[in-house]
Amino acid sequence: MASVKKPRPLPADDVESIFSTFERIDPEPKGELEYINAFTLLVAVVLSAQATDVGVNKATRQLFQIAPTPAAMVALGQEGIEAHIRTIGLYRNKAKNVFLLSRKLIDEHGGEVPSTREALEALPGVGRKTANVVLNIFFKQPTIAVDTHLFRVGNRTGLAPGSTPLAVEQALMKTVPEKYLLHAHHWLILHGRYVCKARKPECWRCAIAQWCRYEPKTPLSKARAS
Structure with missing residues (x-):
């Protein structure tokens, strides 16, 4: 994965605000892969x-x-x-x-x-x-799997700046409050997949934009606004 400029890590109060917001919007996030067992x-x-x-x-x-x-x-x-x-x-x-x-x-x-x-x-x-x-x-363990979406969100937001997936994973395990760890994986991946997109993040509709370190925030385009 390409190296990224690391923003300043977020203070604990901002981290709490981000995950409490995710929880309020989607209390029981689910993965999108279909499986039987x-x-x-x-x-x-x-x-x-x-x-x-x-x-x-x-x-x-x-x-x-x-x-x-x-x-x-x-x-x-x-x-x-x-x-x-x-x-x-x-x-x-x-x-x-x-x-x-x-x-x-x-x-x-x-x-x-x-x-x-x-x-x-x-x-x-x-x-x-x-x-x-x-x-x-499946086993309901508080693990965090870092894919390209989560790697991007961890770095952009300041939640877990890191140059490798393992570094981001380890930083998140330390940063995310324990009560949110079980669902943190899904919240962050889904956020990266649908809102904090790679080429043009949709900051104008991001629920955690006020705490995110990403700059400059992407504005709502005139075409969408109309």
């Missing part, structure tokens, strides 16, 4: 790398009906998995990882998805971000 969530997150949630959902709806368990996925085979996810970028490598991680879940975890980061990261195709998503969504 812990296994299908894990597969969906692996497939979502460099792909949109919408695209992954379209590809996995039938796949998850046919193969909702590691055993069913292994029975489908790598080529069978490929046939269902051809519309997703890097589908061949992703199909290989899904097949291999399914087999490893059977061989080493009794077909169950483990609930620790170490065990998840030992699975093919699973990195820290993927592990954090599964731990947060």
Whole structure:
């Protein structure tokens, strides 16, 4: 990810205001990937790398009906998995990882998805971000998965300036009040996806603009105003 100029970190009162605002607007934020159980969530997150949630959902709806368990996925085979996810970028490598991680879940975890980061990261195709998503969504652990949206928001706002995803993650874990940690991941990603956009953030409709360090704020265009 490209380096960014770091704004001054936000004071604790501003951080509290930001997350209390997120909570008021959306008390129970949800991820946009569709899944049936812990296994299908894990597969969906692996497939979502460099792909949109919408695209992954379209590809996995039938796949998850046919193969909702590691055993069913292994029975489908790598080529069978490929046939269902051809519309997703890097589908061949992703199909290989899904097949291999399914087999490893059977061989080493009794077909169950483990609930620790170490065990998840030992699975093919699973990195820290993927592990954090599964731990947060399914196992309700207060983890923060830093994707490009969250990396951008953490830096722009001053919530967690950092030059790497890990630095932003670690800063957020220290900065976000404990009572907000479970949902912080979703609030920030959804904010980055729909409001604090990469090319032109919509500051004019941002609920946390008054505390954000991003300058200059993007004004409402004349076309939109009319």
